[in-house]
Amino acid sequence: MNNVVVTDIAPGVRFSEVRDSRFKTMRISATALVPLENSTVAQYALLSQVLTRSCREYPDFTELSRKLSSLYGASLEAGVRKLGETLGLTFSVSGIDDRYALDGESICAELSELLCSVLFEPKLVDGNFDNDEIEQERRQLIDLSDSEINDKRAYSNKRLLEFMCEGEAYGIRRYGSAEQIRAVTAEELKTAWTTLLKDAKFEIIYVGDTAPVTAKRVFSEKFSSVERTPAELNTFVVRKAGEVRSFTDTMEVAQAKLLMGFRTDCATPDEDVTAMRLMCAILGGGANSKFFKNVREKQSLCYYCFSRFHRVKGILTVESGVEADNVEKAKNAILTELQAMQNGDITEDEINFAKLSVANDFVSICDTVSGIQEWYLSQLCDGRFLTVKEASDEFAAITKDEIVKAAQKLTLDTVYVLKGKEEDV
Amino acid sequence: MNIKEIKSELINEKYYEIEHSSGLRIFVWPKEGYNTTYGIFGTPFGSIYNNFTVNGENVKVPDGIAHYLEHKLFESEDGDAFTLYASTGANANAYTSFEKTCYLFSCTKDFERCLEILLNFVRSPYFTAETVAKEQGIIGQEIKMYEDSPDWRVMFNMLGGMYRNHPVKIDIAGTVETIAEIDADKLYKCYNTYYNLHNMALSVVGKVTVDEVLSICDRILTPQEKVDVVTHFPEEPYEVVEKYVEQILPVAVPIFDLGFKASGKTPASEKQIAYTDILLFLLASSTSKMYRELMDKGLINSTFSYEQFEGPGFYSIFFGGESRDPESAAVVIKEYISRLRKEGIDPEDFENARRATYGDALSSLNSVDTSANLLEDFCFNRRSIFAYFDAIASATPQDIEKRLEEILDTENTTLSVIKGV
Numbered sequence: 017m018n019n020v021v022v023t024d025i026a027p028g029v030r031f032s033e034v035r036d037s038r039f040k041t042m043r044i045s046a047t048a049l050v051p052l053e054n055s056t057v058a059q060y061a062l063l064s065q066v067l068t069r070s071c072r073e074y075p076d077f078t079e080l081s082r083k084l085s086s087l088y089g090a091s092l093e094a095g096v097r098k099l100g101e102t103l104g105l106t107f108s109v110s111g112i113d114d115r116y117a118l119d120g121e122s123i124c125a126e127l128s129e130l131l132c133s134v135l136f137e138p139k140l141v142d143g144n145f146d147n148d149e150i151e152q153e154r155r156q157l158i159d160l161s162d163s164e165i166n167d168k169r170a171y172s173n174k175r176l177l178e179f180m181c182e183g184e185a186y187g188i189r190r191y192g193s194a195e196q197i198r199a200v201t202a203e204e205l206k207t208a209w210t211t212l213l214k215d216a217k218f219e220i221i222y223v224g225d226t227a228p229v230t231a232k233r234v235f236s237e238k239f240s241s242v243e244r245t246p247a248e249l250n251t252f253v254v255r256k257a258g259e260v261r262s263f264t265d266t267m268e269v270a271q272a273k274l275l276m277g278f279r280t281d282c283a284t285p286d287e288d289v290t291a292m293r294l295m296c297a298i299l300g301g302g303a304n305s306k307f308f309k310n311v312r313e314k315q316s317l318c319y320y321c322f323s324r325f326h327r328v329k330g331i332l333t334v335e336s337g338v339e340a341d342n343v344e345k346a347k348n349a350i351l352t353e354l355q356a357m358q359n360g361d362i363t364e365d366e367i368n369f370a371k372l373s374v375a376n377d378f379v380s381i382c383d384t385v386s387g388i389q390e391w392y393l394s395q396l397c398d399g400r401f402l403t404v405k406e407a408s409d410e411f412a413a414i415t416k417d418e419i420v421k422a423a424q425k426l427t428l429d430t431v432y433v434l435k436g437k438e439e440d441v
Numbered sequence: 442m443n444i445k446e447i448k449s450e451l452i453n454e455k456y457y458e459i460e461h462s463s464g465l466r467i468f469v470w471p472k473e474g475y476n477t478t479y480g481i482f483g484t485p486f487g488s489i490y491n492n493f494t495v496n497g498e499n500v501k502v503p504d505g506i507a508h509y510l511e512h513k514l515f516e517s518e519d520g521d522a523f524t525l526y527a528s529t530g531a532n533a534n535a536y537t538s539f540e541k542t543c544y545l546f547s548c549t550k551d552f553e554r555c556l557e558i559l560l561n562f563v564r565s566p567y568f569t570a571e572t573v574a575k576e577q578g579i580i581g582q583e584i585k586m587y588e589d590s591p592d593w594r595v596m597f598n599m600l601g602g603m604y605r606n607h608p609v610k611i612d613i614a615g616t617v618e619t620i621a622e623i624d625a626d627k628l629y630k631c632y633n634t635y636y637n638l639h640n641m642a643l644s645v646v647g648k649v650t651v652d653e654v655l656s657i658c659d660r661i662l663t664p665q666e667k668v669d670v671v672t673h674f675p676e677e678p679y680e681v682v683e684k685y686v687e688q689i690l691p692v693a694v695p696i697f698d699l700g701f702k703a704s705g706k707t708p709a710s711e712k713q714i715a716y717t718d719i720l721l722f723l724l725a726s727s728t729s730k731m732y733r734e735l736m737d738k739g740l741i742n743s744t745f746s747y748e749q750f751e752g753p754g755f756y757s758i759f760f761g762g763e764s765r766d767p768e769s770a771a772v773v774i775k776e777y778i779s780r781l782r783k784e785g786i787d788p789e790d791f792e793n794a795r796r797a798t799y800g801d802a803l804s805s806l807n808s809v810d811t812s813a814n815l816l817e818d819f820c821f822n823r824r825s826i827f828a829y830f831d832a833i834a835s836a837t838p839q840d841i842e843k844r845l846e847e848i849l850d851t852e853n854t855t856l857s858v859i860k861g862v
Contacts, residue, residue, distance in 0.1 A: 038474040040452075041804045077736075081728040082793060089722075089797030089804075112800045116452070156742040159763055162693030163744070168589045267691045268862055271585035303523035303533065313521070316578030319586055337586050365527070372530025379549040380532070383477045383647070384808060 028246030042224025058192025100251035100328030128231035257429035283330030486635035505615015599857030697767035715832035
């Protein structure tokens, strides 16, 4: 496992560096963490797009893109995601390592400065973000938000969480709604930006061969000029489900989607989180899971059937694509597998195979630049810093008894079905 | 047995190519410091191979059979391959594309066992009426999932508009009707024809040595008789069939794919592939004037992308993404192509595009998966990976201008659009 050096460079701002000579590329990401709230989510989402479109030094989008392409097709990206009820805005640059530059230039240093200036020195006109730029990015963000419906699998997952977590922050869409994006003003955007620099927690992570001297210096300098008051980040965990609620959307689709959401009565930093993760892997984690072997292979009900544990929020979701006529059958098949798990009907092989598979995934993560970055970000967010080896060992130590106990904690909260419109007979 | 070291001074990489005594071609690319080993065993048999002559007999097979065969090969008499791999913790999978079928694993321990499993199950077909029937439901659902995917539909609708006869226009998984015609006999016929070691290639990348791979292959693989097979592709006219195709699906923003058909008669060389990548970058990447105008006019968004699409008997270039006005987007794209032809290539644009293409290609070698898949691709297309890098490094603006003359015929296009309900 790679060694990581973590430095606090300002209140609530950590700089983690992972030096690794295996890769031909380097990457720096700065993830800003803020509370996920209905009133600000669209502002932050739009802000992340506007910030990565230009900056003071490269005030025009095409100029900025050309600068990046001259650095051997380097990339500058912004991404928005939910980490429990925290909104994570990740700004990242990546490019080839200095060793491979054809003319000996330092790409790492240039990209570090670029990422920093994107965050701290945006292009402002009379103190505000440029209106044309806002409108361009607003249009695209609305498209992005609207288009979530195109991918039926991702869309149905989002709908399940919206219904299940109505009234909870976790039910908020990561970009906000199209109406919310439309309503964001230039002033709000400016406020969101200054708030971000002041109140967000920042995890800056560098992975590459070259020492990130410039990155550390520029970020330290910039953050020292801000009066930092990092906000508390919390996720509200609903421990148990009440009455099961069912929702159905109809749309012109060939395949129905069946989703189920369970409350797990277990969330980070609870001790049984690892047992729940392993339980989830055995139940519906992959090709050796109960769902795959029984719901897919034995009963031929579906092409995919997976479970996912949202460990920060304490939710487990199950998703499958099935024939509309088979929705009930699939639901029963899924519940039967869960019941088996709760009854302790789990073989030693199932447990061992899941442990091996998890260990394999963990070790593989460290063979990619983005994998290393994601690993450390999730560790930082979990609030305990484990190496891949330590995490695998935790999984290896889980007993059957703990798995069964974890399964028994599940309570079904919401069933969501997306299906085609009924044909007139 | 012949072991060749293939080296690139330019990017400081090397791999080994081995002609194994069994007839199999083997590639081994050790990557220092990696924990993962990625193995992939493939055959140049994909969805477009639906008509062939083997040992003098002409055979036509149902659409989607290569993909069906992939699913079924995963099963042996003693359970499926996933179960065999389970005790190693490895990730295993398989995929079928237009031109090949590949079986793969990614492991961090027990490499020898993983490779043994891979070599054994791919060479042990077991198809019965019962096991073949069971798959109808699963693949049927896979097909339906793709029917609901607008990105997938927009491309196949476009291919249907572009190609009159070439099977590249047919969905890789076939249809619920065509897969109903598949039986064990047909699967064996395809298997015995294309899953012959002389046709196939094994690539292993990451934490591995040549000796490790060979000791297993020597033990498991025995020499196999060559099979005499000729694949037939129907004559394909140069012209597209339809200029415009449209489908209604539940989408919020319309999606389009604009395809420029070119002649696919002769396979593209490394240089042609590299020059096209540079050309497309300078024409359509986010640094380009074309991209800028499309954006400023609100005709595209960040989903805009482009692709060089080529294989046996087909070659075309796609531009696509979401657009509130696909027809206007298509007009702008064609205008810029015409303008680039007339005005020639700006040296600075060229240099940026060359560097960016080099950087992209170089980054892709970070990943053991990508490297292994590239080895299979380049092998089946009889191209060399490092020759592709060399072609990028030595490209000149004149090379790119010449390539522009050969492709991107603005009169020979199909616009495919998916509109919302």
